[in-house]
Amino acid sequence: MKTKYNFSAGPSVLPKPVLEKARDSLIDYEGSGMSVMEMSHRSAEFDGIFRRTESLFRKVLGIPDGYKVLLLQGGATMQFAMVPMNLLARGGKADYVLTGNFSNNAYKEALLFGKPISVAGSTKDENFRRIPAQGELTLDPDADYLHLCSNNTIFGTKWQYIPETGRVPIVADMSSCILSEPVDVSRYGIIYAGAQKNIAPAGLTLVIIREDLIGDPLPGTPTMLNYKVMAENDSMKNTPPCWPIYISMLVLEWIVETGGLEAMRERNRSKAGLLYDFLDASDFYQTNADAEDRSLMNVTFSTGDEEKDKAFVAEAKEAGMSNLKGHRSVGGMRASIYNAMPREGVSYLIDFMRDFAQRKG
Numbered sequence: 001m002k003t004k005y006n007f008s009a010g011p012s013v014l015p016k017p018v019l020e021k022a023r024d025s026l027i028d029y030e031g032s033g034m035s036v037m038e039m040s041h042r043s044a045e046f047d048g049i050f051r052r053t054e055s056l057f058r059k060v061l062g063i064p065d066g067y068k069v070l071l072l073q074g075g076a077t078m079q080f081a082m083v084p085m086n087l088l089a090r091g092g093k094a095d096y097v098l099t100g101n102f103s104n105n106a107y108k109e110a111l112l113f114g115k116p117i118s119v120a121g122s123t124k125d126e127n128f129r130r131i132p133a134q135g136e137l138t139l140d141p142d143a144d145y146l147h148l149c150s151n152n153t154i155f156g157t158k159w160q161y162i163p164e165t166g167r168v169p170i171v172a173d174m175s176s177c178i179l180s181e182p183v184d185v186s187r188y189g190i191i192y193a194g195a196q197k198n199i200a201p202a203g204l205t206l207v208i209i210r211e212d213l214i215g216d217p218l219p220g221t222p223t224m225l226n227y228k229v230m231a232e233n234d235s236m237k238n239t240p241p242c243w244p245i246y247i248s249m250l251v252l253e254w255i256v257e258t259g260g261l262e263a264m265r266e267r268n269r270s271k272a273g274l275l276y277d278f279l280d281a282s283d284f285y286q287t288n289a290d291a292e293d294r295s296l297m298n299v300t301f302s303t304g305d306e307e308k309d310k311a312f313v314a315e316a317k318e319a320g321m322s323n324l325k326g327h328r329s330v331g332g333m334r335a336s337i338y339n340a341m342p343r344e345g346v347s348y349l350i351d352f353m354r355d356f357a358q359r360k361g
């Protein structure tokens with residue numbers, strides 16, 4: 001059976017109306033006779049797309065003055081290097097909270113620069129079932145920044161609070177939760193996100209950076225990895241990822257049309273709530289994340305039996321639901337229910353889960 005609902009963790013589902021618009025402008029962008037993919041990034045048409053995209057990011061996320069919006073390449077993973085390269089020339093040390101695979105990768109990347117990098121908190125011993133509480137964090141008041149990953153895509157947990165760090169700026173990887181709910185940007189020094197979960201197709205990286213953090217990179221920082229260069233050149237030191245930028249503009253327009261981030265949060269809470277309520281009431285399925293720290297975007301669960309998990313993923317695929325296999329470090333299943341996953345997709349999954357439990361329980 002062909003895919004009816006795509007639960008991929010990323011690249012992931014995009015809103016249907018966005019794909020339809022993109023299909024039309026694939027050949028001819030608003031009567032220009034050219035595809036967006038064929039346009040010069042210095043053309044008036046693309047300049048319009050770029051400016052509108054930036055202003056929509058500002059509007060939708062409520063980005064205050066004093067922050068730059070950068071549209072870069074290299075994915076969230078490149079930010080794992082770009083952040084320490086650009087921020088560690090100050091005091092020369094940073095704190096990292098380890099709450100899963102990606103925060104761990106960010107930490108390991110920071111270690112490459114030979115500076116003292118500390119683990120400010122970790123739930124590794126509990127297989128990242130939860131997020132450490134404020135009281136469990138060991139924070140250095142002189143750190144250049146505290147790095148955390150707001151939503152842990154693989155383990156299915158999410159920070160439900162923003163830690164108090166005094167004057168130490170927080171750098172947050174929001175790849176898998178950006179645009180899923182309102183965010184108080186003013187509480188962060190840097191927010192970054194790979195686009196391919198909730199923003200656009202792969203190839204674009206959003207960076208929102210407080211202006212005072214721009215401009216003092218470590219010696220030897222390459223031109224393309226220097227926030228100052230990218231900020232001064234409006235992210236166009238070289239050719240930007242034009243097509244994903246264009247799609248992100250369409251996604252942001254779709255978010256505005258559907259009520260903005262408050263409405264998005266309501267829909268996301270309600271969608272995730274359906275699934276978690278079902279899981280909590282079931283004695284056939286178990287969840288991986290502690291109830292207080294559960295993600296709205298990535299729901300991880302299992303039957304507790306590897307063979308049954310395998311059968312679940314295979315049969316779900318037959319029923320038109322793709323990419324439900326959990327990440328190998330967690331096992332079981334993962335349903336990624338990003339903004340573009342319709343509520344009917346979640347209900348369809350739950351109906352299947354109920355039926356599967358009855359047959360195999």
Ligand SMILES: *Cc1c(COP(=O)(O)O)cnc(C)c1O
Binds near residue numbers: 076152153193195197
């Ligand atoms: C997917 C993901 C990444 C990796 O993103 P790339 O853009 O592929 O580098 C990093 N962090 C989080 C939280 C993710 O979900």
